[in-house]
Amino acid sequence: METINTALKFIEENGLIGLFILFAVLLIIIGFKFVYEYMPYLVKELMLKNEAKKIKERQKADKLIREKLSRLLLNTKADRSMIVEFHNGKENLTGLPFRYGTFTYEVKSSDDAPNIGQKYDELNLSRYTAPTYLLENKFFLGTVEDFKKDVDKTMGGYIEEDGIKYICLLLLRQQDTNIGILMLAYNEIQTDEDRIIGAISQYVQEIS
Numbered sequence: 125m126e127t128i129n130t131a132l133k134f135i136e137e138n139g140l141i142g143l144f145i146l147f148a149v150l151l152i153i154i155g156f157k158f159v160y161e162y163m164p165y166l167v168k169e170l171m172l173k174n175e176a177k178k179i180k181e182r183q184k185a186d187k188l189i190r191e192k193l194s195r196l197l198l199n200t201k202a203d204r205s206m207i208v209e210f211h212n213g214k215e216n217l218t219g220l221p222f223r224y225g226t227f228t229y230e231v232k233s234s235d236d237a238p239n240i241g242q243k244y245d246e247l248n249l250s251r252y253t254a255p256t257y258l259l260e261n262k263f264f265l266g267t268v269e270d271f272k273k274d275v276d277k278t279m280g281g282y283i284e285e286d287g288i289k290y291i292c293l294l295l296l297r298q299q300d301t302n303i304g305i306l307m308l309a310y311n312e313i314q315t316d317e318d319r320i321i322g323a324i325s326q327y328v329q330e331i332s
Contacts, residue, residue, distance in 0.1 A: 223249035
């Protein structure tokens with residue numbers, strides 16, 4: 125009651141200006157109350173909707189990419205095609221990000237062939253020299269033996285364990301961003317490199 129009397133006295137002394145000031149103060153108080161009580165809820169709802177949108181986009185991309193990889197497999201006659209996506213899994217105490225990669229897609233020419241992509245989940249790319257090589261040279265095409273000798277002995281050893289003898293690695297880019305690596309794997313050494321390069325060049329931009 126005392127507050128109301130004080131407000132009325134203020135209006136009486138200041139007229140329309142006083143009424144306007146009190147109205148503005150009231151709006152500010154209501155605004156602060158809204159922000160304090162409802163903004164966290166609205167932000168959470170917005171984040172959930174954005175996350176749902178991203179999930180739908182990923183689901184759509186998954187289907188399209190696997191279709192492209194299947195066609196690429198047929199045109200290159202590879203035994204399997206895989207994609208590793210770059211991401212920042214963690215940071216050190218200075219905020220410098222570690223370079224990570226995860227094989228998110230794997231398509232095989234034979235349903236009986238085992239999946240090997242899980243072997244490379246959460247790769248700490250800083251431990252391997254292949255990513256740096258691809259950043260500089262954009263692609264590698266050749267035997268696993270040459271890959272071990274000239275590019276990355278450690279990663280080449282892992283690849284060789286799965287019976288792979290010949291590989292094509294290609295850097296995936298979207299505008300100015302390096303987003304991953306496309307890998308074609310063969311169980312036998314290939315000799316027609318021009319055919320492989322020609323086929324993969326038709327799909328790499330679409331996949332990116």
